[in-house]
Amino acid sequence: MPNTSINHARLVSLIWGIADDVLRDLYVRGKYRDVILPFTVLRRLDSVLEPTRDAVREMKQTLDDAGIANQDGPLRQAAGQAFYNHSGFTLRDLRNTANATRLRQNFEAYLDGFSPNVQEIIDNFELRHQLPRLTKADALGSLIEKFLSPDLDLSPTGLDNHGMGTVFEELVRRFNEENNEEAGEHWTPRDAVGLMTRLMFEPIADQIPSGTYRLYDGAMGTGGMLTVAEATLKQLTEPAGKKISTHLYGQEINAETYAIAKADLILKGEGSEADNIVGGPEYSTLSNDAFAGQEFDFMLSNPPYGKSWKTDQDRLGGSKKIIDPRFIVTHDGDSEYSLVTRSSDGQLMFLANLISKMKRDTERGSRIASVHNGSSLFTGDAGQGESNMRRWIIENDWLEAIVALPLKMFYNTGIATYVWVLSNRKEERRRGKVQLINATDWSTPLRKSLGEKSVEISTNDADKVLEAFRAFDQYNDPDRSKVFEGIDFGYSKITVERPLRIKGVDPNRLYTANEIKSLKEVSVRDEAAPPVIRKVLPHSAKPDPLYGRHEAVIDGRTRVVEYEPDADLRDTEQVPLNEPVGDFADGIEAFFRREVTPYAPDAWIDKSKTKIGYEISFTRHFFKPAPMRTLGEIQADIRALEAETEDLIAEIAGEG
Numbered sequence: 001m002p003n004t005s006i007n008h009a010r011l012v013s014l015i016w017g018i019a020d021d022v023l024r025d026l027y028v029r030g031k032y033r034d035v036i037l038p039f040t041v042l043r044r045l046d047s048v049l050e051p052t053r054d055a056v057r058e059m060k061q062t063l064d065d066a067g068i069a070n071q072d073g074p075l076r077q078a079a080g081q082a083f084y085n086h087s088g089f090t091l092r093d094l095r096n097t098a099n100a101t102r103l104r105q106n107f108e109a110y111l112d113g114f115s116p117n118v119q120e121i122i123d124n125f126e127l128r129h130q131l132p133r134l135t136k137a138d139a140l141g142s143l144i145e146k147f148l149s150p151d152l153d154l155s156p157t158g159l160d161n162h163g164m165g166t167v168f169e170e171l172v173r174r175f176n177e178e179n180n181e182e183a184g185e186h187w188t189p190r191d192a193v194g195l196m197t198r199l200m201f202e203p204i205a206d207q208i209p210s211g212t213y214r215l216y217d218g219a220m221g222t223g224g225m226l227t228v229a230e231a232t233l234k235q236l237t238e239p240a241g242k243k244i245s246t247h248l249y250g251q252e253i254n255a256e257t258y259a260i261a262k263a264d265l266i267l268k269g270e271g272s273e274a275d276n277i278v279g280g281p282e283y284s285t286l287s288n289d290a291f292a293g294q295e296f297d298f299m300l301s302n303p304p305y306g307k308s309w310k311t312d313q314d315r316l317g318g319s320k321k322i323i324d325p326r327f328i329v330t331h332d333g334d335s336e337y338s339l340v341t342r343s344s345d346g347q348l349m350f351l352a353n354l355i356s357k358m359k360r361d362t363e364r365g366s367r368i369a370s371v372h373n374g375s376s377l378f379t380g381d382a383g384q385g386e387s388n389m390r391r392w393i394i395e396n397d398w399l400e401a402i403v404a405l406p407l408k409m410f411y412n413t414g415i416a417t418y419v420w421v422l423s424n425r426k427e428e429r430r431r432g433k434v435q436l437i438n439a440t441d442w443s444t445p446l447r448k449s450l451g452e453k454s455v456e457i458s459t460n461d462a463d464k465v466l467e468a469f470r471a472f473d474q475y476n477d478p479d480r481s482k483v484f485e486g487i488d489f490g491y492s493k494i495t496v497e498r499p500l501r502i503k504g505v506d507p508n509r510l511y512t513a514n515e516i517k518s519l520k521e522v523s524v525r526d527e528a529a530p531p532v533i534r535k536v537l538p539h540s541a542k543p544d545p546l547y548g549r550h551e552a553v554i555d556g557r558t559r560v561v562e563y564e565p566d567a568d569l570r571d572t573e574q575v576p577l578n579e580p581v582g583d584f585a586d587g588i589e590a591f592f593r594r595e596v597t598p599y600a601p602d603a604w605i606d607k608s609k610t611k612i613g614y615e616i617s618f619t620r621h622f623f624k625p626a627p628m629r630t631l632g633e634i635q636a637d638i639r640a641l642e643a644e645t646e647d648l649i650a651e652i653a654g655e656g
Helices: 003-023 033-065 072-079 091-095 100-112 116-125 127-136 140-147 161-178 190-207 224-240 255-267 310-315 347-355 385-395 459-474 513-522 587-595 618-622 631-655
Strands: 211-217 244-252 277-279 298-301 328-331 334-338 367-373 399-404 417-423 433-438 444-450 453-456 481-485 490-497 533-536 550-554 557-563 571-576 611-614
Touching: 003 033, 003 140, 003 161, 033 072, 033 091, 033 116, 033 127, 033 140, 033 161, 033 255, 091 100, 091 140, 100 116, 100 127, 100 140, 116 127, 116 255, 127 140, 161 224, 161 255, 190 224, 190 298, 190 367, 190 399, 190 417, 190 459, 211 224, 224 244, 224 255, 224 298, 244 255, 255 277, 298 347, 328 385, 334 385, 347 367, 347 385, 347 417, 385 490, 385 611, 399 459, 399 618, 433 459, 433 618, 459 481, 481 618, 490 587, 533 550, 571 587
Parallel strands: 211 244, 211 298, 244 277, 298 367, 399 433
Antiparallel strands: 328 334, 367 417, 399 417, 433 481, 444 453, 490 571, 490 611, 533 557, 550 557
C-alpha cells in the first residue's frame, strides 16, 4: 500500500476511534456519523482558515463599519478561500473553555460565524440539534480536544485537498456500511459507479477535445457519482495531453446526504463547485427543478426504485394536470404526450429529467448513464407513462445499450438492476439499434457481505462489459450480448371486438342506445342470433369488416353498419411492430388474419383504441432453458426406485 494510502487509513482509524471513545454511551452506533462527519468537516475548515483568521476579522469590521450588507464576496477574498469564519473563534480557542454551558455558547457563535455555504452544510447535518445532548454529557469539550490531537493532522500542511477528500469519503463509506439498509438509499457502490462512468466516457474518450464540460446528477446522494465521473473523464483524456476542465452540478432531497456531498467538494478545495449543487427537503428534483432550462454534457444518476413520488405529483398539479415540459412532451404528432408514470414509482421520471437537459445543438450532444431496477423495462401498459417513456426514448434513437448487472450488487437490495446508456449523438453503426448486454455473471464475490451486497464488479469484470459494448454487433457470444432494431421492442396493442348477439333481434333494423341497453338487461345472448346494429353509416361509407364496418340490408337497401360490441367477448392482443406484412396491408392485419379470424370470423379491430407500447425483456432474449434429462437417466432412476421399493417390501415381509 502506498504511503499516502497508509496515512489516509491511519487518519480514518483515528477519527473512527473518536466515535468509539466519546460517543459510545451517547449514541447508537448507526448515529455516530451525525456528529463525527460534521466535526471532521469543521476541523479541516478550521485548519484551512487559520492563516487568514485575522484578515477576515478585520475585513468583517471594515464592512460592518461601512454598512455593507452583502459581505460574502469580500470575506471570501480576505480568507483566500471559497468559505470563511468571522466569529473570532477557532477550535483551539474553544478548547480552553472549561464551563460546559459557556463552551456550548461559544461553539454556537463559532458555527454562526461561518459563510453561508458552510452554514448550509451545518444546517443539513443538523449539528446544532446535537449540542444539547453533547453538552449534557459534557462530551463537546472531549470531541474538540480529540479532533485537535497532534496525531490527527487534518491541516493543509499534513494533508492536501485530494487526501482530505479521500479521508472523508472513506469515513462516509465506513459509516454507510455500518448502516447499510438506510444508507443504500443514498449511496451507490463505487464499483457500480465506476462501470457507469466508463460506459459513459470510454466509447467516445478519443473524440473528447480539450475544453470545459458540465456534469450533472439529479439524484445526487452523497455526490460520489459526480466525483468519480470527474476523475474518470480526466484519467481517460490526460494521457492524450488533453486539457479538461469540469463543473459539477447536482440536486439531492435528503438533507444529510446533501450536506455530505457539499462538504466533500469544499474539503477537496472545490468550493466553487459546491455552489453548483442544491439540496435539502425543499429541493425535490421532480417538483422543484433547480436547473430548469440548463443543459449538460454528461449526466448520470441512480434514482430511487419503487419509491412513491405522490407528493411531487401533487405539487405539480396532480397526474392529469402536469404541464412540466420535462414530463409532457411532443412526440409523433401529439403535443401532450405524457411521460408521467404511476405515483408509486418515479424512477423513470428522473430519467426524463436527465433527457430534458441533453444538449441538442452541439456537435457531441450529451451522454447519460442511469441505473434502474427491472420495472423500468416492462411496467406500464401501452399508452401509459412507463411505456410512453420507453417508446419516446427508442423512437428518438437515444438508447445505445442496457446492461444487466449481477444480482446482490447494492447495499439494500438484491434485485436485478440495469444500466441504461443514452446518447443523442449515436455513432453510425448504432443508429436505429439497441444493444442488450447480459453481465449478470461478470462479478467477483466479496469476502464479507455488506448488507445485501455480496459481489462487486472488479476491473476485469468491467473490462468484459466494455469489450462487449465496443464490439457491438461483432461480439461473438450471443449469451452475453445481442443487438436489436429499436422497433423490435415495440408493439401495437389492439382491441378485438365481437358483435352482441341476442336471441330474437331483427337483423335488418337499427337499434337505439336505449333499446340496446334494454336488450342487454332482459334478453338472452345467443351465438346463432344475428348481431345487433347500433349505427348506420352514410351512403358514401365503404365496408371494412377488419375495422368493424359491415354490410347489412336496412329498409331494403344494402348499407354499411356498425355492430354493438359485446363487452364480455372483448379481448386485446399485442402485435409486434415488426410483424411481417406478407400479403396483407400491414402487420396488424397479417396478425389478425392468422391469429384471430380462424377462431372468431365475426371479430373486428376497434381502431380508435389501438395504442403503441414498448417493453424490453432480458428474460426472453437471454433465457436459457435447463437441459432436459436423457431417457437413459430417467430409466436408471426408475430402476433404482424399483430396487429400493423391492428391498423395503422384502424387509417388511421379513419382519412380519
